[in-house]
Amino acid sequence: MDGTLILALVVAAALAFDFTNGFHDTGNAMAASIATGALKPRTAVLLSAALNMVGAFLSLAVAATIAKGIVDQDVVTLPLVVGALAGAIVWNVVTWYLGLPSSSSHALVGALVGATLAAVGTGGVVWGGLVLKVVLPALLAPVIAGTVAALSTALVYRITRRVPADARDRQLRWGQMASASMVSLAHGTNDAQKSMGIILLALVAGGAVPAGSGVPTWVVISCALAMAAGTALGGWRVIRTLGKGLTDIQVPQGMASDTSSASVILVSSAFGFPLSTTQVATGSILGSGVGRREKVRWSVAGRMGVAWLITLPAAAAFGALAVGLEHVVGGDAGIPAVLGVVSAVCAVIWWRSRRAAVDAHNVTADWEQDAPAAAPAAAHPVVVHDDVVPTAPTPVAV
């Protein structure tokens, strides 16, 4: 198979991951705004899509980290990159179906590490960079975001304690819209870069650009567009879990949590840290609940925590499996075979998700019950779509 065609398939797969990143992470920016009614659901996702695209052009520091700081560029091959993307896409789609706000960033990094381990062994991974640039920020960012959000929420309620609630919410709603927009912008500065970094890796591996090159402009533009398209699709499942499942969000909390998320993500982007915007947003929402001394559904948070813990190793396993499949098929057919399997998996999951769809009309329905310990968060609320007869428990699709 022609090398250029193979490279084109790899770039297409990277853009597909960017697309899944878009709809998986829409809730990070807009869940709170949708839950409080500050923005209508469809308006929120379209606004988020536009700002994600703008943000993608603002910073390239994270792309550099992905391209050079996680794995040794010298060992990267096109099959390895495809394996990484395949693992990340599958994990993204599975967690999207379950309504779990897991980290797309860690899915990509985990799959990249797993694919590298399967392809060349431990020597191909830059363990120091993985720990310093990924693991440590992953542990610290939600805590920092939660702390900032808790302090911010408490201060906002303190300052406005004598303002009638309706007047307060009416005025702060504008602030919430602005802060949610900032999160979308921040998401674009951080997440679109990851696909750019992967594509750069592929271009270096394919010999299209020399090692050490910067990100080509066409890569920036295409990743920005793919991210925006995915965001515009609206990840309703995850939006619902973040907006209704953790705590009952009021407008001041939404503004405080979104501003906290935007601050942490923007500052970290400036330092080149590939943060999980999902973890930051979730930490902020939890912190806002604590700051308001509101009931927090820690059981839902606990399940998210479990998903976070297993994302890196699970995505690594998927990435390694994909590389293994390429070796089994062998030759130039390996990459198309893996992409075919990924496409089939995505199609099946999409088809299953249509059984009980969550969309702009029912995304803000009340969260009806806490989940049993073994069940995913998205399975708990029973939301009746017009043409679906639910059987309890019915997964709430997004």
Place this chain on the structure above:
Amino acid sequence: MFTTVLTVLGLSLVFGVGVPALAASAARVAAPELTTADGGTAPARPGAPVRLAGAVALVVTVVAVVGFAVWLVATGGTK
């Protein structure tokens, strides 16, 4: 690394707490009436134009802070 973490924490606190506080202050200044200790409401002081000017000043400050944050990323992160 420790210095970087502290810098991230510090800047996050400045923006993450400062911006909502400014926005909340603007809402407080712009409010036409405030609740009283007995649960009722009373007109806020001073007059409406002064309150409006104060609220606008705070909003402008918020926008300036946010713009600085975006500029910080746009210039500091592009390599």
